[in-house]
Structures are given as structure tokens and as C-alpha cells.
Amino acid sequence: MPESNYLDAYSGTGVSSDAASRSLRELLPSIKKTFALRQGTGRPVLDIGFFANVLDLGGGQGLAISTDGVGTKILVAERLGKYDTIGIDCVAMNVNDVICVGAEPIAMVDYIGVEMADPSVFRELGKGLLRGAELSGISIPGGEVAQVAEMIRGVSDGRGLDLVGTCVGLVPLDRVITGSDVVEGDALIGLASSGIHSNGLTLARRLLLDSARFNLNSHVADLGRTLGEELLEPTTIYVKFAVEALRAGIPIKALVHITGDGLLNLTRVAAPVGFDIEDPVEAPPIFDIIQRAGEVPVEEMFKVFNMGMGLSAIVAPEEAGGLLDLAGKHGHPAKVIGHTSREPKTVRLIPRGLAWKGSH
Amino acid sequence: MPESNYLDAYSGTGVSSDAASRSLRELLPSIKKTFALRQGTGRPVLDIGFFANVLDLGGGQGLAISTDGVGTKILVAERLGKYDTIGIDCVAMNVNDVICVGAEPIAMVDYIGVEMADPSVFRELGKGLLRGAELSGISIPGGEVAQVAEMIRGVSDGRGLDLVGTCVGLVPLDRVITGSDVVEGDALIGLASSGIHSNGLTLARRLLLDSARFNLNSHVADLGRTLGEELLEPTTIYVKFAVEALRAGIPIKALVHITGDGLLNLTRVAAPVGFDIEDPVEAPPIFDIIQRAGEVPVEEMFKVFNMGMGLSAIVAPEEAGGLLDLAGKHGHPAKVIGHTSREPKTVRLIPRGLAWKGSH
Numbered sequence: 001m002p003e004s005n006y007l008d009a010y011s012g013t014g015v016s017s018d019a020a021s022r023s024l025r026e027l028l029p030s031i032k033k034t035f036a037l038r039q040g041t042g043r044p045v046l047d048i049g050f051f052a053n054v055l056d057l058g059g060g061q062g063l064a065i066s067t068d069g070v071g072t073k074i075l076v077a078e079r080l081g082k083y084d085t086i087g088i089d090c091v092a093m094n095v096n097d098v099i100c101v102g103a104e105p106i107a108m109v110d111y112i113g114v115e116m117a118d119p120s121v122f123r124e125l126g127k128g129l130l131r132g133a134e135l136s137g138i139s140i141p142g143g144e145v146a147q148v149a150e151m152i153r154g155v156s157d158g159r160g161l162d163l164v165g166t167c168v169g170l171v172p173l174d175r176v177i178t179g180s181d182v183v184e185g186d187a188l189i190g191l192a193s194s195g196i197h198s199n200g201l202t203l204a205r206r207l208l209l210d211s212a213r214f215n216l217n218s219h220v221a222d223l224g225r226t227l228g229e230e231l232l233e234p235t236t237i238y239v240k241f242a243v244e245a246l247r248a249g250i251p252i253k254a255l256v257h258i259t260g261d262g263l264l265n266l267t268r269v270a271a272p273v274g275f276d277i278e279d280p281v282e283a284p285p286i287f288d289i290i291q292r293a294g295e296v297p298v299e300e301m302f303k304v305f306n307m308g309m310g311l312s313a314i315v316a317p318e319e320a321g322g323l324l325d326l327a328g329k330h331g332h333p334a335k336v337i338g339h340t341s342r343e344p345k346t347v348r349l350i351p352r353g354l355a356w357k358g359s360h
Numbered sequence: 361m362p363e364s365n366y367l368d369a370y371s372g373t374g375v376s377s378d379a380a381s382r383s384l385r386e387l388l389p390s391i392k393k394t395f396a397l398r399q400g401t402g403r404p405v406l407d408i409g410f411f412a413n414v415l416d417l418g419g420g421q422g423l424a425i426s427t428d429g430v431g432t433k434i435l436v437a438e439r440l441g442k443y444d445t446i447g448i449d450c451v452a453m454n455v456n457d458v459i460c461v462g463a464e465p466i467a468m469v470d471y472i473g474v475e476m477a478d479p480s481v482f483r484e485l486g487k488g489l490l491r492g493a494e495l496s497g498i499s500i501p502g503g504e505v506a507q508v509a510e511m512i513r514g515v516s517d518g519r520g521l522d523l524v525g526t527c528v529g530l531v532p533l534d535r536v537i538t539g540s541d542v543v544e545g546d547a548l549i550g551l552a553s554s555g556i557h558s559n560g561l562t563l564a565r566r567l568l569l570d571s572a573r574f575n576l577n578s579h580v581a582d583l584g585r586t587l588g589e590e591l592l593e594p595t596t597i598y599v600k601f602a603v604e605a606l607r608a609g610i611p612i613k614a615l616v617h618i619t620g621d622g623l624l625n626l627t628r629v630a631a632p633v634g635f636d637i638e639d640p641v642e643a644p645p646i647f648d649i650i651q652r653a654g655e656v657p658v659e660e661m662f663k664v665f666n667m668g669m670g671l672s673a674i675v676a677p678e679e680a681g682g683l684l685d686l687a688g689k690h691g692h693p694a695k696v697i698g699h700t701s702r703e704p705k706t707v708r709l710i711p712r713g714l715a716w717k718g719s720h
Contacts (some may be wrong), residue, residue, distance in 0.1 A: 020507050023477035027505070030486030034493040034500040041530065042466030044501035053501035055467055057530070063423065067469040067504045067526060075510055076545055106402030107415055109427040111524045112469065117383035126390030133394040140394040141404035141413035144427045144524070145387070147380050150435055151522055153513045163472045164504070165527035166427060170401065170417070202508075319407075 018314040041243045045176060049268060051257055052169070054176050062173045064103035068093040069164035072201045076231045078155040079216055083121050085234045086163060087128020088121035088135070089198045092235035093259070094167035095136045096311065099242040100255040102177035103169030105136055108141040115152045115160030117145065123275050124162065128234075136166070137238040175246070178256035179269030179314065182340055186253060186273075187320040188266075190337040191327055192282040193310030197235040199260040200290075200305045204231065207294035214293070222285040238311045241330035245313075250322055254314040266312060268359025274343035278350045281337060283308040299354050314340065405536060409628060411460035411617055412529070414536050422533045424463035429452040429524035432561045434590045438515040439576055443481050445594045446523060447488020448495070449558045451707060452595035453619070454527035455496045456671065459602040460613040460615040462537035463529030470503040475512045475520030477505065485523065488594075496599040498527070532548055535606070537630030539614035539674065546613060546633075546700045547680040548626075550641040552693040553670030557595040559620040560650075560665045565593065567654035574653070590646050598671045601690035605673075609684055614674040618666040627705040627718025634703035637708045641697060643668040659714050674700065 001154030028048060035044050038055075045054040045062060052066035070089045077086045087110075095105040110129060112122075122145075133140055146223075154160035196204060208214045208227065223230045245252060254269045266275045287308065291301050301307060311332075315323055320336050327334035341348070345358040388408060395404050398415075404412040405422060412426035430449045437446045447470075455465040470489060472482075482505075493500055494676070514520035556564060568574045568587065575586035583590045605612060614629045626635045647668065651661050661667060671692075675683055680696050687694035705718040 004537055019479065020477040020505065022479040023474075023482035024505060026479045026483035027472075027486040030490040031485075031500050031503065033490050034498070036623045037493050037497055038466060039696060040466075042499065044467070044499050046501075048502060053362075053469075055499075055501060055528070057417065057421070057423075059419070061417070061421075063417075063528065065469055065501060065528065066465065067471050067502065069471060069473070069504060069506050069508075071506055072508055072510060104402075104684075107404070107425065109413075109426050109526055110385075111429060112528075113429070113473075113522060113524075114383075117380040119379070119382040119386045122383035123386035123390075126387040130390040130393055133397050138394070139398045139402065139415075140391050141406075141415060141425060142408060142427065143391065144429060145380065145384060146429050146431055146524075148429075148432055148522075150515075150562075151513060151520065153511060153520075155510075160511065162508075162522065164506075164524060166425075166469055167469075168415070168425065168528060169421065202510075204375050210625060213678060256617075274666055 014031065045173065046178065050178060051097040052103065054101055054171060056173060058175050062171045062176055064098045064101050064169040064171055066094055066097040066164065067152045067164065067166040067261065068097060070198055071164065072205065074161055074163060075155055075200045075205065076201065076216065076228060078159050080228045080232065082232060083124035084127045085232055086317055087125050088132040088234035090163050090165045091132025091136055092237045093198050093238060095138065095239045096167040096257045098167045098169040100257050101171060102175050102246060103171035104243050105138050105167050105169040105239055107139045107141050107166040108165045110140060111164040112143065113146045113148055113152050113162040115149045115154065117147050132237065132350050135237040138286065140183055140350065153260035162346065177252060177255060179271050182253045182271040182273050182314050184273055184340055184342045185317065186340045187317045187321060187336050188275060188338045188340065189313040189323055189334055191238060191310055191311040192281055192311040192333040193306045194236045195230060195233040195284055195286055197306055197310055203304055204290050212293035218359055220289065222289060224316060228275065229241055236310050241327055241332055245323060245326050252313055253317055256312040258309050258312060261303060262305055262307060263302045263347045264356055264358050266347050272344040274346035274348065275338065276341045277338040277349050279335065279337050280349060281309040297350060302349065303356065398503060400473035405533065406538065411457040412463065414461055414531060416533060420533050420711045422531045422536055424458045424461050424529040424531055425526065426454055427524065427526040428457060428459040429522065432557055432565065433558045434523060435515055435565065436561065436576065438519050438521065440592065440608050441589045442592060443484035444487045445592055447485050448492040450525045451489065451496055452597045453558050455498065456617045457599060458527045458529040459599055460617050461531060462535050463531035463548060464603050465498050465527050465529040465599055466473040467499045467501050468525045468527040470500060471524040471535025472503065473506045473508055473512050473522040475509045475514065476518045476710065477507050492597065495597040537612060537615060539631050542577060542613045542629050542631040542674050542700055544632050544633055544700055544702045545677065546674050547677045547696050548635060548637065548675040548698045548700065549675065549680060549683055549694055550669040550697040551598060551671040551687055552641055553666045553668055554596045555593040555644055555646055557666055557670055562576060563664055564650050567650055572653035581636055582649060596670050598692065601687055601692055605683060605686050610674055610679055612673055616672040618663065618669050618672060622663045622665055622667060623707045624663055624716055624718050626707050629674065632704040634701035634706035636696065636701045636708045636710060637698040639695065639697050640709060641669040658712055662709060663716065
């Protein structure tokens with residue numbers, strides 16, 4: 001497949017698309033003006049652009065808050081008629097953001113927009129939401145169901161569905177993590193993802209299903225299962241690892257949820273450092289299959305997909321061992337993948353000879 | 361228009377539809393199981409079914425949380441190409457829920473799902489969100505934009521949009537309002553809505569635009585403006601009134617946001633009382649126009665629309681005067697509309713000879 005086809009496919013994904021960026025630039029000035037509307041209790045402590053914001057609750061307590069949806073992974077669930085795990089993804093995308101500011105997630109509310117409400121689908125959605133909540137130690141104290149047939153669509157008439165969550169968590173204000181105290185020479189730790197997670201699904205579906213004509217139900221030898229099973233694999237939840245590390249007092253300087261934008265998420269760390277990756281987490285076979293299906297340049301793959309690393313943590317080198325032990329205890333394969341450098345906002349993937357400059 | 365046509369139109373609205381109810385019944389057992397996943401800090405204090413839940417933050421502090429979307433009012437905005445006020449509706453639907461448990465809203469995050477991101481639309485959305493935040497005294501500390509063309513649709517190709525918010529607020533745990541101490545003989549106060557607000561728009565659009573062939577751009581004498589202007593009138597925000605009343609220590613026993621289900625929202629009050637309305641708030645002309653367009657039975661109108669009353673407050677009779685003064689100070693026409701009765705969960709509209717039984 002020629003590269004232009006790949007770029008065509010990509011231009012419609014919304015991930016970093018020009019129209020989306022320009023739209024955000026039009027929206028944000030109004031949003032930022034609201035920050036001054038609360039002083040004292042309730043005031044936002046962080047700027048836009050972190051994985052979550054933190055509100056000052058008074059008495060030194062902070063409330064982390066973040067919102068995210070499952071996105072087009074839902075369309076894979078629709079095609080397969082399998083809805084029991086996307087609730088896990090909904091929880092995961094939100095709680096994994098909230099831990100990145102050093103907070104312990106406590107609750108998530110969900111929004112389910114549907115073309116037509118189907119009781120059997122809702123029963124399955126509930127299973128995933130419950131499982132995600134169990135894995136995160138949070139409650140789901142409420143939610144909203146909107147049957148808005150004219151606004152939602154899906155892979156076929158009547159099946160349209162959108163699933164979005166908003167998570168809150170608690171963090172003492174003097175323990176909020178932004179990465180501001182990361183310095184050159186800190187250790188970069190990578191924790192394994194379970195696969196594609198919930199980012200890059202639009203591109204992956206186009207390349208695999210539309211261009212390369214894979215079938216979701218066909219067994220793929222390299223995956224050891226069907227493509228549909230692989231793409232629906234639930235997003236890893238890192239909460240119990242992160243909460244135990246924070247409670248144990250391990251001085252984590254930054255936590256980075258690797259979502260859309262891939263490795264560029266590292267540049268959301270507040271400090272003016274770079275990130276030299278010498279020994280990346282090994283990417284599971286699904287990423288190689290996607291790359292070959294679209295002849296996607298490697299430098300693009302690492303900007304769209306997590307490539308096997310769902311979370312990165314940054315600590316002083318002497319703290320790395322303790323954190324790796326904890327990751328292992330919680331079932332997350334993890335290792336030191338590199339260190340921070342002096343080149344601000346620059347990610348280098350040494351073994352591939354690649355480098356990216358972040359805009360954060 | 362025969363009544364059967366009206367019922368046809370209604371069956372697709374999702375408001376109290378059978379499929380939606382059955383779907384909720386399938387979802388809720390899983391959601392309720394999550395309540396036990398948090399004990400102590402973070403535990404939900406209320407059951408499902410109130411306007412917001414409250415999380416125990418420790419130290420006697422509670423966090424109210426609620427999520428809601430603008431719904432199909434967005435389709436009116438799309439038809440008119442006028443996006444500068446639906447952000448107000450998004451804020452209003454959420455903050456008005458949060459005040460009902462006695463909380464002061466502090467922040468809202470928003471989710472914007474779009475078919476294609478359009479910078480000019482986002483600029484206008486931002487205006488409304490900012491205005492809503494100003495009217496509520498909240499910040500919008502973050503949000504999510506998802507460009508998911510295959511999942512969202514609107515009145516024409518490319519214009520699809522969904523707008524959802526999640527609001528948090530603060531309330532001391534010993535000041536949470538559920539209506540549990542409402543007793544027979546308390547005063548029912550009604551505060552005026554600004555029109556249709558953000559509920560019943562699916563039914564209203566079908567009856568007015570599809571059946572009665574009104575045009576959004578045509579001037580309607582009874583309204584003194586175009587139908588589109590009337591339907592897009594922003595939802596009234598009651599926050600500053602409610603927060604001043606709560607801070608002043610006026611012992612409000614219940615606050616009821618009149619949304620979908622209309623007067624039946626009153627039966628969400630926790631106490632086993634009924635609601636006798638002797639002197640309802642006068643319904644603005646738009647409701648009469650909708651009713652005539654669809655020959656909608658009056659008892660249905662009051663179950664779908666707010667019929668002129670956007671918020672109800674319940675206080676002991678001797679507190680009514682003070683609360684009415686405050687409503688007037690904040691620009692909300694208000695009056696005593698009736699009193700609570702001994703017939704549990706029953707709403708009676710005395711001048712019309714109508715009664716409804718709530719399921720809450």
C-alpha cells in the first residue's frame with residue numbers, strides 16, 4: 001500500500017488532525033477564561049494539557065478530574081456484537097489519566113449515548129464497567145443514558161453507541177505530580193500495555209479492515225487468536241500499582257499515560273527535559289501487523305500507538321528497582337527503557353535512530 | 361393530528377420509553393455493585409436516582425457529582441447554524457442537578473464528540489460554555505474532544521455534534537439535601553423556566569417541524585420571535601439563587617430540577633409525601649403551541665416538559681417568603697404553587713383535575 005493511502009486514512013482519524021487542532025485553538029481561550037471564575041476553594045491548580053486537572057478543595061486536599069471516552073474501539077465491539085469489555089476500557093482511559101497527577105481515583109460517572117437502547121447491550125456494558133471499577137477500586141455513583149437516535153450512529157442501523165466517563169480522584173495538593181522536578185539523568189520506566197488499548201483504533205481499523213481486508217473473525221497466527229479478540233483486548237488498568245507506589249512514598253516524579261500521540265505524551269512532563277529511550281518495551285505483534293498493512297512509517301507508528309508501553313514512570317535512578325518490583329507484583333511487565341536528557345521536549349528512540357519534538 | 365400520531369412520535373423520543381427503561385434495569389445491578397467497592401473516603405453517600413450523588417471526602421466534606429448532556433437541542437442549533445448558547449445549556453443541565461443535593465457547584469468538564477471538527481463551531485461552543493460558567497461561578501478545568509465521524513451524526517453530513525458535561529460540587533455531609541425531612545403541609549415553591557430548557561426537544565421538534573410543518577426561521581406571533589430563537593433559548597441557571605439560599609442558612613428541604621419526566625421529578629423527593637399543586641407557574645406560549653401541534657394530552661405535557669417551572673423548592677411554610685425574596689433578587693419569577701400532601705409519590709394538579717403517580 002503506497003504511503004499516500006496511509007496518509008489519506010490518517011487524515012480522517014481526528015488524532016492530531018489539523019481541523020481538530022485548529023478547533024481546539026478556537027475553544028481553549030474561552031475555557032481558560034473560566035479558570036479565573038473560581039478563587040480559593042474549587043480553583044483549578046493546573047493549566048490545561050496535563051492528564052487531569054486538580055481542584056483545590058481546601059485544607060490541602062486536591063480533587064483530580066478528567067474525562068475521556070472509549071472512541072472507535074466501540075465500533076469493533078459493535079461489529080462483533082461483544083459489549084462486555086468496553087466498559088473496562090472506559091474506566092481504564094479515565095483512571096489511568098487521573099493517576100498521572102498522583103491522585104487515587106475514587107469514582108467515575110458514565111455517559112451512554114445510544115441510537116436505540118438495547119437491554120442486552122446494556123447488561124454487557126454493565127459487566128465491563130463493574131469489572132473496570134473492581135480493577136480500579138472505584139465506585140460508579142451515577143451516570144446518564146441518552147437515547148438520541150438522530151445524533152448517534154454505528155456500524156449498522158440501530159446499533160450506534162457512545163461511551164464516555166469522567167473520573168475523580170484525591171491527591172494532597174503538596175503531592176500533585178506534574179513532572180516539574182524531573183531532571184536530566186532520571187530513569188524512564190516503561191510498563192507493558194495489553195495491546196492497542198483505546199487509541200489509534202480508527203487508523204488500525206481502516207488499515208486492517210478496509211485496506212488489507214482482514215476479517216475480525218479470522219484467526220491470525222501471529223496473534224494466536226482472532227483479530228477481533230486482539231483489538232477488543234481491554235486496556236490495562238494501572239491504578240493499584242500506582243496507588244501502592246504513591247502510598248509507599250516512592251518519590252515518583254512523573255507518570256505518563258501513553259494514549260493518542262504515543263511517545264509524544266512523554267513531552268507533557270512539565271520539566272524542560274528530553275527522553276532518550278535505549279531499550280523500548282517490546283511491541284506486541286498487532287503493531288507489526290498494522291504497520292505492514294499500511295506501510296506506515298515507524299516514526300508515525302510511535303506517534304499514534306502505544307507500541308507496547310501503556311504507562312511510563314520517571315524516578316531518580318536509585319528508585320527504579322523498587323518501582324519495578326511493585327510493577328511486577330501487580331502483574332505489569334516493566335523495565336527501565338532509558339533516561340531523561342537535556343534536550344527539552346525531545347523524544348529519541350535510540351535503537352531506531354528516530355527523534356520527535358513535542359509541542360506540549 | 362390524531363392521538364395515535366402523537367404516540368408514534370413519542371415512542372421514539374427515549375423519554376421514559378420502554379426499551380430505555382428495560383435497558384436501565386439491565387445496567388443498574390452492575391452499577392450498584394460498584395458502590396461496595398469504596399468504603400470510607402470516596403464512598404457514595406446516596407443511592408442511584410437523586411439528581412446527583414455525593415461522595416464522602418472525609419472530614420465531613422462531600423463531593424456532589426452528576427453528568428448530563430444537552431441532547432437533541434443540539435439539532436436545533438445545527439439547523440440554525442447557531443452554536444453560541446448550547447454551552448450554556450450544557451452547564452445548566454449539570455449545575456442545576458448538583459444544587460439539588462444542596463451542593464455548591466465548583467467545576468464542570470465537558471465532552472465534545474464531533475463528526476468533523478469545525479473551528480468556527482468550536483469557537484461558538486466556547487462562548488456558551490464560558491457564559492454558563494460565569495452564570496454558575498464554576499471553572500471548566502478540562503475536557504475531551506473526540507473526532508469520531510463514524511459514531512456521531514447530525515442534521516446533515518459533517519455537522520454531527522454531541523455535548524455532555526460532568527459537574528462536581530461541594531456540600532458538607534450533614535447538609536446534603538434529599539428531601540427526606542419533607543413533611544405534609546410544606547410549601548411547594550416554583551421558579552420560572554426560560555421556556556423548554558433542554559428536555560422534550562425530540563418530541564417538540566417532531567410535532568412542530570415534522571408534523572405541524574413549522575419552520576424554525578418563521579416568526580411566530582405568540583412567541584414574539586422565531587420558533588428557532590424560542591427553542592434555543594438557554595436553560596435557566598439557578599445556581600446563584602440556590603447557593604445564596606444555602607449559605608444564608610434557609611432550611612431548604614428539597615430542590616427539584618424539573619427536567620425530562622416533568623412534574624414527576626417531584627416524586628424523587630425522598631420523603632413519602634405527595635405534591636398538591638393549586639396554583640402552577642404559568643406555562644409560556646411555546647408549550648401551548650407544542651400541545652396544539654400534536655394534540656398532546658395535557659397529562660402527557662406535564663410528564664415531558666417543564667411547563668414553565670424549571671426548579672421547585674420545598675420549605676416549611678414560614679420559610680417561603682424569604683426564599684421567594686431571594687428568587688426575586690436573582691431574577692427568577694417565583695411563587696408558592698401548592699403544598700405537600702399525605703399521599704405518597706402522588707402529584708396532583710388541582711386546577712386541571714389531573715394526578716400522576718411516581719415510580720421513584
